Amino acid sequence: MLPLKSDEIQVFLKGLKLNFSLDFTEYSEASVHRRLSRVCEQLECDDLEELTQRLESDTNLLIEFLDQFTVNVTEMFRDPFFFQKLLPFLELEVKKDYCIWYPGCASGEEILSLAILLHRVKKLNYCKFTGTDLNEKVLERATKKWVKRRHIADYQRAFSQVTGDFDLLQYFEDDHSQELRLKKFVELKADYEVHDLVSLYWEKGPFDLIVCRNVLIYFNKELQDKVFSFLIDKLKIGGVIAFGSRESVFFCKSYNQLEVLDRDARIFRKIG
Numbered sequence: 001m002l003p004l005k006s007d008e009i010q011v012f013l014k015g016l017k018l019n020f021s022l023d024f025t026e027y028s029e030a031s032v033h034r035r036l037s038r039v040c041e042q043l044e045c046d047d048l049e050e051l052t053q054r055l056e057s058d059t060n061l062l063i064e065f066l067d068q069f070t071v072n073v074t075e076m077f078r079d080p081f082f083f084q085k086l087l088p089f090l091e092l093e094v095k096k097d098y099c100i101w102y103p104g105c106a107s108g109e110e111i112l113s114l115a116i117l118l119h120r121v122k123k124l125n126y127c128k129f130t131g132t133d134l135n136e137k138v139l140e141r142a143t144k145k146w147v148k149r150r151h152i153a154d155y156q157r158a159f160s161q162v163t164g165d166f167d168l169l170q171y172f173e174d175d176h177s178q179e180l181r182l183k184k185f186v187e188l189k190a191d192y193e194v195h196d197l198v199s200l201y202w203e204k205g206p207f208d209l210i211v212c213r214n215v216l217i218y219f220n221k222e223l224q225d226k227v228f229s230f231l232i233d234k235l236k237i238g239g240v241i242a243f244g245s246r247e248s249v250f251f252c253k254s255y256n257q258l259e260v261l262d263r264d265a266r267i268f269r270k271i272g
């Protein structure tokens with residue numbers, strides 16, 4: 001790992017905020033250090049000063065930088081128990097014009113997972129998904145409704161844990177390429193757009209369901225608190241919100257607006 005000094009990281013982050021309106025100053029320090037070090041290696045920069053110069057002279061590099069800097073790991077039916085816990089609420093509550101927001105959706109595998117489950121309980125037609133992320137490149141992939149063939153065995157196992165059915169392939173076109181595309185009969189209505197949670201602003205909403213898993217972990221506590229409140233503001237009263245199982249949201253100021261539906265699965269309802 002390329003060694004980077006804390007003060008040069010701060011200078012770099014301030015420049016990014018000033019010149020590109022990208023604010024990572026409240027991301028967790030350890031994660032920023034790791035990611036910047038990796039980006040420098042990938043883009044063959046000796047230090048952050050060189051990276052700054054390259055970003056300033058080539059605006060196209062910004063998309064590449066964001067792609068390298070953000071952690072976009074995702075998978076279908078990630079933490080199967082989460083879907084097992086969420087599904088009963090959705091079966092009961094989803095009705096016409098049910099709006100679902102997935103902030104930090106990365107390449108969209110979570111959305112495909114929920115869409116398949118909702119299709120199975122005949123509720124998908126009522127739902128409209130919006131997937132957002134800071135990283136334009138992963139979102140572009142999400143619009144294709146693809147999953148990678150090399151992961152399908154893992155996804156089938158997770159799917160069978162949630163549903164008891166192993167046959168995930170029934171939902172995907174298989175043209176023997178590296179990607180499998182969601183079949184049209186799963187009528188997923190989804191929009192994808194670039195949105196930065198740190199802006200704490202978005203004209204859309206309110207939503208019936210917000211699923212923001214494994215995103216807040218990259219922020220420091222202050223930013224987690226602010227983004228958490230922003231998400232709660234974007235939720236309808238009675239709406240459901242979910243976070244990642246490793247994400248501790250219990251300290252957040254707006255936490256008292258929620259009631260716990262499932263603590264381990266981090267599923268809550270907005271009550272006030």
Ligand SMILES: C[S@@+](CC[C@H](N)C(=O)[O-])C[C@H]1O[C@@H](n2cnc3c(N)ncnc32)[C@H](O)[C@@H]1O
Nearest residue numbers: 070072074104106133134135196197198213214
């Ligand atoms: C580890 S992935 C989580 C993907 C998915 N939610 C899951 O749990 O499988 C984290 C995602 O958060 C996105 N992200 C990071 N900072 C963000 C921000 N400020 N606004 C919106 N998305 C952000 C990253 O680009 C990345 O795609």
